[in-house]
Amino acid sequence: MTTPSTAPDATPRLRVAPSPTGDPHVGTAYMALFNLAFARQQGGRFVLRVEDTDRARFNPTSEAQLYDTLGWLGLRWDEGPDVGGPYAPYRQSERLETYRPYVERLIADGHAYHCWCSSERLAAMRDRQQKLKQPTGYDRLCHGKTREERAELEGFSETPVVRMLVPDDAPTTFEDVIRGTVSAPRPDDQVILKADGFPTYHLAVVVDDHEMGITHVVRGEEWISSTPKHVLLYQWLGLTPPRFAHMPLLRNENKSKISKRKNPWARLAWFQEQGYLPEAVVNFLGLLAYPPAKGEDGSDVEKFTFEEFSRDFAWSKVNTVGPIFDLKKLDWLNGQYIRDLELGDLTSRLVPFLQADGVLGESPTMGELARLKSIAEQIQTRVNLLSEAAPMVRPFYVADDELELAQDALDGLKDDAPAVLDAAIAALDGLHKPDGVLGENIAANQWHAPQIEAALREAIVEGMGIKPRFAFGPLRTAVSGQRISPPLFESMEILGKPSTMARLRGLRERLG
Template identity: 75%
Template sequence: MSDHAPTAPRLRVAPSPTGDPHVGTAYMSLFNLAFARQQGGRFVLRIEDTDRARFREDSEQQVFDTLHWLGLQWDEGPDVGGPYAPYRQSERLETYRPYVERLLADGKAYHCWCSTERLAQMREVQQKSKQPTGYDRLCHGRTQAERAELPGYTPTPVVRMLVPDDVELSFDDLIRGRVSAPRPDDQVILKADGFPTYHLAVVVDDHEMGITHVVRGEEWISSTPKHILLYRWLRLEPPQWAHMPLLRNPDKSKISKRKNPAARLTWFQEQGYLPEALVNFLALLAYPPKAGEDGEDVEVFSFEEFSKDFDWRKVNPVGPIFDLKKLDWLNGVYLRRLEVGQLASRLLPYLQRDGVLPAQPSLGQLARLGRVAELIQTRMVLLSEATALVAPFYSADDEIEVADDARAQLKEDSGAVLGAALEALSDLDDSREGLLASGSRWNAEAIEASLRSAIVEGMGIKPKLAFGPLRTAVSGQRISPPLFESMEILGKTSTLARLSRLRDALAER
């Protein structure tokens, strides 16, 4: 058993690898890390994998990957090591046994041989008679032989803590002040398979690893008296407590992976949110924005700015609503702040995922992506939305498919508009020499001038209606990147081929 006296704050996050990481893992990590960095302390990642029935082997790596993606880097953990290794509970089983033996020897815990069937029946009777639910201590004070003579016996016991009648139910919380919790029952602290339950393991591990501040969700308030009791029985110094408000859906229910895809941390990557926007959003959920010099709230800030002024007393204990509209707004702000080269780099994995670009794009394809990224930067909220906007720039001219909503808005004169456009654009020179010839260059300015002259002035069509057929021909979409700039990037040959293809298709109808 260790006796640590940290000189600087030590905080931890301890997710369970039982599926896709919950967004709450990032939420807790953010607040833990902000305080640790502000105070010059350490942030620890511990994997609590004692629930072997729900354990999923790939989940731990997902925790590493998603927190790395968010930039929430830990100082100690299973993958980076540290002075208190190992950092997986399944690798620490021998650590817990001496603590259990001490509690048994001191009469603070006892063996329980009750079968799961007997416990289920007990709870059913309690619920039907509207009694408080909890273990009835049938095994307390009995030897194994004595207990074996009674119904509902199983030879492999668990270990329960013996909660006294005068257990202290109040404690100080950094966020909530003085908090009261309900009376706990005789909690199982060692399971029949030899694995500790959360309640024993978290106390032992936090002590062994020198954790000074335990920051976790408010659902653990009811368990805190058990933990404080274990600290006292084992003569250990308890940490300070901070119970964060739970993230909630718009209907005020607790956000869960079963009901809300946004509860999965990997979902935000799949959708194309920027990690810095998500970190900013999570900070705003339970913390007030900083007041600007003009008195207005400053809602866009970096992790470093958040950490610098962090104060537990400012955390709002009321469960915040997980408002994706606010996150979308923030993501748009961060997208527009990116340099074009950075945006292109962020877009690349999504375009490769969706088959727009190959795994090893050519230099020409990457150069074109830089030009296209500049066009669409203000037209996206999510990186994943780029696929529909970018795909036409990499599609073969004869493979452009016209979307139903784009086809529906084509008027009877669309064929004539396309014909006039073809005639006007044919006069523009896209040769290398032509780039130097004033008035005949294939660029957005010259393309726009020629098309306005031919369609708006020549055919008398209003500007807002004049270019719809051209947009549809070039991109296949009703809404697309700026038309003239798109034509410039595609080049004359592709542009004319696409205009001709739609014109001919309309003529055949």
């Protein structure tokens, strides 16, 4: 047994300890953020520990997904299974021999005992207690008995578990960094070592946090009821407990707990798949249980970096009321981050989503990427998610005769659409491809957005007397195939004159 320090003046060591039982939960990132923010502020260490003792629910791909998603968010750990560290190994399944001496000591000191009850007997016991409206909990049939004595009774299992022997006067209050003095129900005789030789969470978390020198245990409020069990184990083993901080649980709008079964966005990877920016997700998670800073004018500053969040962090500011996971707020915030991206950065981030949608190939050419950068400039203020870009970008990469015209765009055309298209074709025919000279030297009849707009306004708005809001609908449909698209004149410039004219003529022919 090692004895790392968890004294108040020790260097802060915090950890996040997920179980690899499926796709990583967004709550894991939420906990990791608050742990990491405090660790960085205090010059401490942040540890990733994989708690894989639940072998029935173990998912072999979950650990890799955990590294990918937390890494995508930039919530990097100092020690962990993949990077090592002074307290390795960091997977509980590789630490089984670590727990055995602690179990033996608890048994020797009378704080734990073997239990040979079968799962069938335990289930029947719980059913009986519930029917009689009694508190559920183990009835201590095995306590004080030898294996031979217990084998003579019903419901015997050959391989025992080990249970805590919780006294009637067990302490049920503890100090919480966020909540102050907290009271919890008296625990029952919790299993601490399973029949398969693996420790349960309650033993492993105490042993590992001690062995790894964890000074602050930050976890969800659902663990409040288990903390008295952990406090007892610390006392019985003569160990200094860490400081506890129980974060409020994330909630749906109806105040229910979010779950991966009911909420697709409870999967951490979902945010990456939908095109949220990692910095926006981190920002949003910070806002869920922490008040925004105040600006010079007293208004809330809701957009901040991780470094700013960490610098300002204080446990006393954490709101204990379960925060509502408002996706509309996240969409808005993500849009703000997209607006602030440098154009080259936005272009790079769009590429994987456009490849996934088949807009771009696996190895886009320099010309395709240059065109994408021009398109990105036009749609930057029109998307809140990177995944929303594909429908707006696709028309720029399809052949003119393969452009699909959305039915709602066609249905929205008025009777004057053929005449509008005729006027547009005639007006634009006089513009020519630019010679590369920019600025004040651009000729009045070159193919640039301002010249395109001027020619079309003269021909349609002034020449035909159609109000601007109605004048360009047929052109938008012809060029993009959609009722709503990136800015029309800039789109025509990016497409170039040959494609633009071909699309205008194509729709005109279709309308007869």
